[in-house]
Amino acid sequence: NAGVTQTPKFRVLKTGQSMTLLCAQDMNHEYMYWYRQDPGMGLRLIHYSVGEGTTAKGEVPDGYNVSRLKKQNFLLGLESAAPSQTSVYFCASSPLTGGRNIQYFGAGTRLSVL
């Protein structure tokens, strides 16, 4: 079972370049999330989606945009990359079931902005 798949796994950008990170899940989950992980700061929520066609801001949304055109895919875009966006990015998904919902994570995308 694939679960949550992120592409690419690694990327190096120059300041000002743009890119899109792709997250795909095959578990038919309603909810999807994008996090960034920085040393000593745990995981911080960038944007999330509670269903196809919907998105919402998380804790650290500035400099990022997202789209959820299909239920299984959640895209994270950087329009003009900055060195402060050097980080490891994780996508997660969660089912819409009452009371005992768990987030399942992808393997991450390591992004360096020079």
Next chain:
Amino acid sequence: GQQLNQSPQSMFIQEGEDVSMNCTSSSIFNTWLWYKQDPGEGPVLLIALYKAGELTSNGRLTAQFGITRKDSFLNISASIPSDVGIYFCAGMGNNNAGNMLTFGGGTRLMVKP
């Protein structure tokens, strides 16, 4: 926003020793989760806790949901080299549309064979 304080930040122990780590919050949570992250991978769920006072085990791992609903701890007994990684606590509050989690800063565990 909500904050989770996780401690210790790192531990370097001898194989066979027991390990204890905890998380505290300024807010009440109705779910506590413990994840492990291996190097180069995403977090994987270890234990989920849903009731105050709940004590749950998963092999050598035991976690408890604090009575006040503001804390949780994770114990690992008889550590082995493959326990190496970063352990994260995460909490989910009430009325949480979207199942959003608040994460602690992580405990980095190193095990000396």
